[in-house]
Amino acid sequence: MKDLGYLHYSLQQQLLSEMESIREENCRVLPLLLLSVSLLLLCSTAIDTVTPSQPIKDGQTLVSAGGKFALGFFSPNNSSNRYAGIWYNNLPMHKIIWVANRANPLNNSLGVLKINRDGNLVISDGRGRAVWSTNASISDKNNTSAEIMESGNIFLREGSPNNGRIAWQSFDHPSNSILPAMKLTTDPKTKERKQLSSWKSDSDPSIGDFCVGIDTPTIPQIVIWNGSVPYWRSGPWNTRTFVGIPAMVSMYLRGLQLIRDDQGSVELFALVDDAIWMAALDSSGKLQEFIWDEEKKDWVITWLAPKDECEVYGTCGAFGSCSMLGQPICRCLRGFQPKSAEEWSKGNWSGGCVRRSQLQCRNSSTEGGEGDRFLKLEKMKLPDSPDWMRSSDVKECEGECLKNCSCVAYAYDSEIGCMFWRGDLKDIQEFSSGGMDLYIRLAESELSKFLLLFFDGLHAV
Numbered sequence: 001m002k003d004l005g006y007l008h009y010s011l012q013q014q015l016l017s018e019m020e021s022i023r024e025e026n027c028r029v030l031p032l033l034l035l036s037v038s039l040l041l042l043c044s045t046a047i048d049t050v051t052p053s054q055p056i057k058d059g060q061t062l063v064s065a066g067g068k069f070a071l072g073f074f075s076p077n078n079s080s081n082r083y084a085g086i087w088y089n090n091l092p093m094h095k096i097i098w099v100a101n102r103a104n105p106l107n108n109s110l111g112v113l114k115i116n117r118d119g120n121l122v123i124s125d126g127r128g129r130a131v132w133s134t135n136a137s138i139s140d141k142n143n144t145s146a147e148i149m150e151s152g153n154i155f156l157r158e159g160s161p162n163n164g165r166i167a168w169q170s171f172d173h174p175s176n177s178i179l180p181a182m183k184l185t186t187d188p189k190t191k192e193r194k195q196l197s198s199w200k201s202d203s204d205p206s207i208g209d210f211c212v213g214i215d216t217p218t219i220p221q222i223v224i225w226n227g228s229v230p231y232w233r234s235g236p237w238n239t240r241t242f243v244g245i246p247a248m249v250s251m252y253l254r255g256l257q258l259i260r261d262d263q264g265s266v267e268l269f270a271l272v273d274d275a276i277w278m279a280a281l282d283s284s285g286k287l288q289e290f291i292w293d294e295e296k297k298d299w300v301i302t303w304l305a306p307k308d309e310c311e312v313y314g315t316c317g318a319f320g321s322c323s324m325l326g327q328p329i330c331r332c333l334r335g336f337q338p339k340s341a342e343e344w345s346k347g348n349w350s351g352g353c354v355r356r357s358q359l360q361c362r363n364s365s366t367e368g369g370e371g372d373r374f375l376k377l378e379k380m381k382l383p384d385s386p387d388w389m390r391s392s393d394v395k396e397c398e399g400e401c402l403k404n405c406s407c408v409a410y411a412y413d414s415e416i417g418c419m420f421w422r423g424d425l426k427d428i429q430e431f432s433s434g435g436m437d438l439y440i441r442l443a444e445s446e447l448s449k450f451l452l453l454f455f456d457g458l459h460a461v
C-alpha cells in the first residue's frame with residue numbers, strides 16, 4: 001500500500017546508524033586514548049578477528065574489542081553436540097544469541113572456525129571438511145577476515161580488516177534473538193522476511209516450529225507464526241506503539257521502533273540506551289524481552305507474548321472475544337451466538353460465533369424502517385486483517401463503513417486513520433486497560449435488545 005503516509009522513513013533511521021557506528025568505533029578509539037593504561041592488556045590478550053593465518057579452535061574464543069560479546073564453540077544444555085555461536089561475554093548466565101551451524105552440529109571438539117580458501121568464514125570438522133560456510137561471493141579471496149563487533153554482529157570483510165567491504169554479516173542471518181541495533185525486516189512487495197526462528201528445543205538449536213517477524217498486510221504488525229499459522233500478533237503499529245500491546249505504553253518495549261526504509265522495506269529494531277537488552281523467541285513459541293539486572297546479576301524478563309490463553313491467536317474463533325477475567329474466557333460479541341452451542345459449552349471455541357439477526361444493509365433515515373447501527377466496544381484488541389482508508393475523523397470512518405454492507409466493523413486511530421473489516425472478525429480480545437474502541441455493525445433490532453439487556457449484560461461484550 002503506497003498510501004501509508006504515516007510510516008515515514010525518519011530521522012530515527014539516521015540516529016540508529018549513527019548509534020551503530022559509534023558503538024563499533026568505541027573500542028578502537030578507547031584503547032588508543034588509553035594506550036599506556038592497563039586497558040591495553042585487556043585488548044591485547046583477547047583477539048576479535050579470524051584471519052587466514054589465525055583460525056580459532058574449539059576451546060578458544062574471539063572477544064569483541066570492548067569485551068561485550070564472545071564468539072566460540074559451545075554445547076547446548078543436555079547435548080554433547082558442538083556449535084559455533086555468540087554469547088554475552090562477561091555475564092555469568094550464558095545466553096546464546098546466535099548460532100552458526102544450527103543444522104550441522106559437530107559431534108566432537110575438533111571443530112575450527114577459519115577463513116576458507118574461497119575467502120569465506122567456515123566451520124570445519126576434524127577432517128578439514130566445511131560443515132558450515134558464510135557462502136558470500138568474494139572477489140579478493142586471499143584477503144578476508146571475520147571480526148566480532150561490540151554490537152554482537154560478525155563482519156566478514158574483504159581487503160582491510162578495519163574498513164574493507166562487508167561481504168557478509170551475521171545480523172543479516174538472525175537466529176532466535178534480537179539485539180539492539182539489529183533489524184528485522186520485511187519487504188511488502190516480495191514478502192521476504194528477515195526474522196527470528198526458534199530453536200527446535202532447548203538442547204537443539206536447529207530451526208524449530210516458530211518464527212517471528214513483521215507482517216505487512218495493510219498496516220504492519222509483529223506476528224509469531226507456528227509453521228504458517230499465526231500464533232500471536234501485536235496488532236497494527238500506529239507510529240508509537242503496537243495497538244494490541246497495552247503494556248507498550250508503560251515502561252517496557254519502549255525502544256521498539258518500526259519504520260519504512262528508503263527501499264520500501266519495513267524495519268523493526270530497538271532503540272535501547274545503555275541497558276543490556278535482548279529479545280528471544282523460545283522453542284515453545286514465546287517471545288521474551290530481557291534486561292540484564294546488574295544488582296541481581298541475572299536476566300529479568302520484562303515482557304513476553306503470548307502470556308496467556310487469550311493472547312494466543314484466535315482462541316475464541318470468529319466473532320468471539322477473549323477476556324482473562326471472563327468465566328469462561330470466551331464470549332460471543334453482542335449480537336452473535338455460538339455456531340455450535342454444544343461445542344461452545346464444552347469449552348471448544350474454535351467454531352466461533354454467528355450473527356443472530358441479519359444486517360439490514362440500508363440507511364434507515366433515507367429508506368425508512370430499521371437499518372444497521374454500530375455498537376461501541378471499549379478496551380479492545382482490534383481484530384486481525386483490517387482494511388484501511390484515509391479519513392479525517394471517526395464520523396467519516398463510520399459513514400464510509402455504513403455505506404457498504406460488507407463492512408462489519410471499524411475503528412479509528414488518529415495516526416493510522418480509518419480501519420475497517422470485511423468478513424469474519426478474528427482474534428479479538430477485551431483488555432482490562434488500554435486497547436482501542438471497536439465499532440461493530442449490528443441490525444438495529446439487536447441494538448434495542450442490547451438496551452433492554454443493558455443492566456444484566458453491561459460487561460458481557
Ligand SMILES: *[C@@H]1O[C@H](CO)[C@@H](O)[C@H](O)[C@H]1NC(C)=O
Pocket residue numbers: 075076077093094095096202
Ligand atoms: C542451560 O540451562 C541453564 C539452567 O536452566 C540456563 O540458565 C542456561 O542459560 C542454559 N544454557 C544454555 C546454553 O542454553
Ligand SMILES: *[C@@H]1O[C@H](CO)[C@@H](O)[C@H](O)[C@H]1NC(C)=O
Pocket residue numbers: 077078202
Ligand atoms: C536436562 O535434561 C533433564 C532430563 O530431560 C532435565 O531434567 C534437566 O532439567 C535438563 N537440564 C537442563 C539444564 O536443561
Ligand SMILES: *[C@@H]1O[C@H](CO)[C@@H](O)[C@H](O)[C@H]1NC(C)=O
Pocket residue numbers: 107108
Ligand atoms: C561424528 O560424525 C561423523 C560424520 O559427521 C561420523 O563419521 C562419526 O562416526 C561421528 N562420530 C561419533 C562418535 O558419533
Ligand SMILES: *[C@@H]1O[C@H](CO)[C@@H](O)[C@H](O)[C@H]1NC(C)=O
Pocket residue numbers: 132133134135
Ligand atoms: C552454502 O551453499 C551451499 C551450496 O549452495 C548450501 O548447500 C549450504 O546450505 C549453504 N550454507 C549456508 C550456511 O547457507
Ligand SMILES: *[C@@H]1O[C@H](CO)[C@@H](O)[C@H](O)[C@H]1NC(C)=O
Pocket residue numbers: 142
Ligand atoms: C591467492 O593465494 C594463492 C595461494 O597462496 C595464490 O596461488 C594466488 O595467486 C593468490 N591470488 C591472488 C589474487 O592473490
Ligand SMILES: *[C@@H]1O[C@H](CO)[C@@H](O)[C@H](O)[C@H]1NC(C)=O
Pocket residue numbers: 142143159160
Ligand atoms: C589486504 O588488503 C589490504 C587493503 O587492500 C592491504 O592493505 C593488505 O596488504 C592486503 N593483505 C594481503 C595479505 O594481501
Ligand SMILES: *[C@@H]1O[C@H](CO)[C@@H](O)[C@H](O)[C@H]1NC(C)=O
Pocket residue numbers: 209226227231284285
Ligand atoms: C503448532 O502447530 C503444531 C502443528 O500444527 C501443533 O501440533 C502445535 O500444537 C502448535 N503449537 C502451539 C503452541 O500452538
Ligand SMILES: *[C@@H]1O[C@H](CO)[C@@H](O)[C@H](O)[C@H]1NC(C)=O
Pocket residue numbers: 340343348349350351352
Ligand atoms: C471443536 O469444534 C469444531 C467445530 O466447531 C470441531 O470441528 C472440532 O472437532 C472440535 N474439536 C474438539 C477437540 O472437539
Ligand SMILES: *[C@@H]1O[C@H](CO)[C@@H](O)[C@H](O)[C@H]1NC(C)=O
Pocket residue numbers: 363364365366398399402403
Ligand atoms: C443516511 O442518509 C442521510 C440522508 O441522505 C445522510 O445524511 C446520512 O449521512 C446517511 N447516513 C449514512 C451513515 O450514510
Ligand SMILES: *[C@@H]1O[C@H](CO)[C@@H](O)[C@H](O)[C@H]1NC(C)=O
Pocket residue numbers: 403404405406422
Ligand atoms: C462494497 O465492498 C465490496 C467488497 O470489497 C466491493 O466489492 C463493493 O464494490 C463495495 N460496494 C460499494 C457500493 O462500494
